[in-house]
Amino acid sequence: MGFDPRQWSPHRDMASWPRSTSGQRVTSNVEAILRENDALRREVKRLQQELERARRSQWQQPSAHAPARISAEQVQAWGAAMARQPGWSQLRQVALDALIDQLNRNSFPSRLSLQQRLDRLVSGLGTDLLAAVGPRTTKKTAAVMAAFALYGVRASEWLEEDPARVVSELCQLQTQSSRRQTQANRRQTRRTRSDRRTTDREPSAAAVSEEEKALAVLGLQVGATQEQIKQAFRRLVKRHHPDVGGSAHAFRRVNEAYQQLMA
Known part of the structure; x- marks a missing residue:
């Protein structure tokens, strides 16, 4: 492949361009070199991708023989x-x-x-x-x-x-x-004995009260459908998630209210 520069002559006619010993034109040799370069670039890119995957795997999956991080x-x-x-x-x-x-x-x-x-x-x-x-x-x-x-x-x-x-x-x-x-x-301790008796006598009212509290946390009213509860939960999670600067306390209240309503 390639050609001898000593055989070059500045003729404009393509037919008079120098040929290799096999009879192929110089342009054919150049095209073969370019194809070979493209193949090498693809191979280098593939090896780089495999190296990157190996590095990620090394961080995500510690070796069984790796030393303990804390002794x-x-x-x-x-x-x-x-x-x-x-x-x-x-x-x-x-x-x-x-x-x-x-x-x-x-x-x-x-x-x-x-x-x-x-x-x-x-x-x-x-x-x-x-x-x-x-x-x-x-x-x-x-x-x-x-x-x-x-x-x-x-x-x-x-x-x-x-x-x-x-x-x-x-x-x-x-x-x-x-x-x-x-x-x-x-x-x-501030709850009186009568308060406890009233709560014990009216379990259904207490249950309704807890449901109303959970709905209030999600900004909903009694009678809200499951789809409305899910939509409110998704909206509030995006607002209060700690990863976006929200309050961890508010996020926990929203999550607990959702779990209670969906139980």
């Missing part, structure tokens, strides 16, 4: 670092366990456990965390898990760089949760 030594070191910070004595293991459940419920979707949430964010992260914590939970390991429930995949950075801030924020959340529980208990 028991790291969990122990993080717990020991937090135990040296101001405010550590205020934290309670029971409150930390409740805080983890609360943060999970406030996330989306609310039915996921901490392990499932972390595994969704980074494949295998939640599994490695639970394996590093072990079957017996202590105050230190509960605080580490609460940090991951609060900060997600960035928890390791905060635990390494600023454990004092982690303890401070956990204390604040524990105090807020305790206040809400106290207020709920007070509201419950």
Whole structure:
């Protein structure tokens, strides 16, 4: 393929153009080279696509022999670092366990456990965390898990760089949760005995009241059809979804009202 430049002569007549040793015109050789280049470009593109798929697969499916992302030594070191910070004595293991459940419920979707949430964010992260914590939970390991429930995949950075801030924020959340529980208990104790008897005597009225509350959350009235409920749910989910800057509390109320009405 190709031609010898020494055989070239500047004739305008196509018939007088130089030929290769096989008798083919130079233009035929050029066309063959271009076709070969096109084939090479297609092959390079195919290999690049396979490489990209391999990279995505590597991130999505961790190797069975890949090292754990979190070790028991790291969990122990993080717990020991937090135990040296101001405010550590205020934290309670029971409150930390409740805080983890609360943060999970406030996330989306609310039915996921901490392990499932972390595994969704980074494949295998939640599994490695639970394996590093072990079957017996202590105050230190509960605080580490609460940090991951609060900060997600960035928890390791905060635990390494600023454990004092982690303890401070956990204390604040524990105090807020305790206040809400106290207020709920007070509201419950304010109900008189006659209130409880009235509720017990009229279960159907109570059920209707709950349905009306759920419909009000979706902006509907009694008698709304299932299709109207679904349309209202879709509209409010788009408005309140945390991924678009909505309120997690409002999103959870909408989801709970929808589930209650469709049950």
